[in-house]
Amino acid sequence: MTDKTGQAAGPRAYEAVLASIEAELRAGTLRIGDRLPGERTLSETHGISRASVRDAIRILDVMGLVRTAVGSGPNSGAVLISNPAAGLSSTLRLHVASRHLPVDDIVQARILLETWAATAATERAIDEPSLARARELLSLMDDPGLDREAFHDLDAQFHVLLSTLAGNAVVSAMMESLRLSIMGYVRDSVTTDEQWSPVVQTLRAQHHGILDALSARDGTLAAQLLREHIEWFFAETGH
Amino acid sequence: MTDKTGQAAGPRAYEAVLASIEAELRAGTLRIGDRLPGERTLSETHGISRASVRDAIRILDVMGLVRTAVGSGPNSGAVLISNPAAGLSSTLRLHVASRHLPVDDIVQARILLETWAATAATERAIDEPSLARARELLSLMDDPGLDREAFHDLDAQFHVLLSTLAGNAVVSAMMESLRLSIMGYVRDSVTTDEQWSPVVQTLRAQHHGILDALSARDGTLAAQLLREHIEWFFAETGH
DNA sequence: CGCCTAGTATGGTCAGACCACACTGTCGAG
DNA sequence: CTCGACAGTGTGGTCTGACCATACTAGGCG
Numbered sequence: 001m002t003d004k005t006g007q008a009a010g011p012r013a014y015e016a017v018l019a020s021i022e023a024e025l026r027a028g029t030l031r032i033g034d035r036l037p038g039e040r041t042l043s044e045t046h047g048i049s050r051a052s053v054r055d056a057i058r059i060l061d062v063m064g065l066v067r068t069a070v071g072s073g074p075n076s077g078a079v080l081i082s083n084p085a086a087g088l089s090s091t092l093r094l095h096v097a098s099r100h101l102p103v104d105d106i107v108q109a110r111i112l113l114e115t116w117a118a119t120a121a122t123e124r125a126i127d128e129p130s131l132a133r134a135r136e137l138l139s140l141m142d143d144p145g146l147d148r149e150a151f152h153d154l155d156a157q158f159h160v161l162l163s164t165l166a167g168n169a170v171v172s173a174m175m176e177s178l179r180l181s182i183m184g185y186v187r188d189s190v191t192t193d194e195q196w197s198p199v200v201q202t203l204r205a206q207h208h209g210i211l212d213a214l215s216a217r218d219g220t221l222a223a224q225l226l227r228e229h230i231e232w233f234f235a236e237t238g239h
Numbered sequence: 240m241t242d243k244t245g246q247a248a249g250p251r252a253y254e255a256v257l258a259s260i261e262a263e264l265r266a267g268t269l270r271i272g273d274r275l276p277g278e279r280t281l282s283e284t285h286g287i288s289r290a291s292v293r294d295a296i297r298i299l300d301v302m303g304l305v306r307t308a309v310g311s312g313p314n315s316g317a318v319l320i321s322n323p324a325a326g327l328s329s330t331l332r333l334h335v336a337s338r339h340l341p342v343d344d345i346v347q348a349r350i351l352l353e354t355w356a357a358t359a360a361t362e363r364a365i366d367e368p369s370l371a372r373a374r375e376l377l378s379l380m381d382d383p384g385l386d387r388e389a390f391h392d393l394d395a396q397f398h399v400l401l402s403t404l405a406g407n408a409v410v411s412a413m414m415e416s417l418r419l420s421i422m423g424y425v426r427d428s429v430t431t432d433e434q435w436s437p438v439v440q441t442l443r444a445q446h447h448g449i450l451d452a453l454s455a456r457d458g459t460l461a462a463q464l465l466r467e468h469i470e471w472f473f474a475e476t477g478h
Numbered sequence: 479c480g481c482c483t484a485g486t487a488t489g490g491t492c493a494g495a496c497c498a499c500a501c502t503g504t505c506g507a508g
Numbered sequence: 509c510t511c512g513a514c515a516g517t518g519t520g521g522t523c524t525g526a527c528c529a530t531a532c533t534a535g536g537c538g
Contacts, residue, residue, distance in 0.1 A: 249498095277487075277488065277489085278488080278489070279487095279488090293489085293490085296489090307488095307489060307490095308488085308489075309487095309488055309489045309490070310487080310488060310489080311486065311487045311488055312487085312488090315487080315488050315489080316487090316488060316489075317488095317489085
């Protein structure tokens with residue numbers, strides 16, 4: 001009727017599998033950690049080819065909902081996991097590449113989410129173990145002998161940990177996915193250790209300041225430092 | 240040689256296509272609106288089977304980056320589009336179904352994004368055509384004869400439009416995806432028109448209040464009304 | 479000139495095969 | 509009896525080749 005452009009989008013075979021799995025997830029008969037039936041089994045129960053089943057599994061894979069492994073035994077096959085950030089970030093990254101999601105908007109959104117998380121975290125009960133873990137991460141990052149790869153990894157853990165303190169899984173996932181989606185751009189812009197070395201010094205100091213503010217339950221200050229931290233970093237490496 | 244958990248994750252064949260397309264997107268040799276080469280062509284140029292190429296195209300499809308159509312001619316094949324919200328929302332929806340992203344967190348995140356957008360919008364130049372369009376949408380929603388489906392559609396357009404006023408594509412996309420990801424839950428909780436009718440009355444009034452505040456450039460008031468609007472709606476239908 | 483039909487290129491689906499891998503149970507050596 | 513080697517089995521990953529429905533294209537026919 002309305003589709004002059006042929007936007008019909010007929011029912012795809014793999015959608016049956018996706019819908020079935022989503023329904024089982026909602027019903028609770030399928031839970032994180034469970035193994036999905038084998039591809040050959042699913043193809044038979046749904047009356048579609050194995051290729052179509054594989055489409056569905058593959059989609060769940062990139063969404064960060066399953067992890068697949070070959071072989072036999074309990075760890076093989078498609079296992080339900082929960083990694084929303086991975087799925088969201090890959091989608092975001094491609095859209096950023098298409099120039100329809102500006103990097104500046106990503107950074108701005110990330111600032112929004114992280115500063116909110118910092119403020120919200122101070123309005124909740126302090127999670128001491130998490131704070132201790134954060135301090136431990138900063139200590140590890142203070143090691144001068146750390147290579148860039150390891151620093152990035154610890155830095156990611158630090159920021160994710162802070163977001164987690166706010167207790168909102170969606171905000172954490174989105175914040176992490178925003179971070180991952182533009183990580184490639186950061187890598188490309190800073191290529192030499194000579195450029196990198198002074199940056200690390202500043203990052204360390206900023207991290208400590210943010211954590212101190214959070215420990216003192218000063219959400220406003222933590223948010224402000226966080227904003228300056230992120231803005232400074234992208235001003236430094238961004239262009 | 241390999242680790243015991245088997246988390247090896249060997250290089251997948253389809254990733255070559257994905258990487259190639261992402262690179263072309265970044266380089267600018269591939270743009271929104273362009274057609275991708277045919278699957279048979281891609282399978283030959285990358286030296287992989289058509290099945291693996293299809294995996295990559297399928298992934299781009301669910302990400303909201305391409306639209307595929309059968310047939311021949313300019314409108315057929317895989318065409319690059321930009322629909323980040325579609326890709327993000329499908330991922331979010333599945334993760335919500337898995338119980339690892341609470342609906343409450345989704346709502347909270349949406350409030351955060353929308354209230355920020357409202358505030359940010361008043362700090363920018365007013366986009367009169369958009370405001371006019373928003374008023375038009377509200378007028379259409381005032382029609383008592385409107386069915387629920389149409390109301391939902393207009394409501395979605397209204398909220399997306401407001402987010403757009405802030406000028407941040409990422410925030411808009413995320414806000415819309417959050418909205419889409421939990422639309423199914425709203426539908427399930429409100430089944431009869433008897434329940435729905437009074438709700439619509441309140442929604443209309445709230446919408447007008449929000450738009451009035453925005454028109455008056457009162458970002459704080461708009462944000463507050465928006466928060467109450469969303470919170471009220473999910474308190475009403477949520478449980 | 480205009481309508482209709484055969485042709486062609488496209489994605490959608492299927493069937494069947496082979497591979498590498500990882501666990502599992504068995505069997506044999508000690 | 510213990511324990512290591514090994515064949516067996518089930519898993520996803522990939523490929524090949526085929527057929528279908530569709531939608532545009534070009535040519536033939538009236």
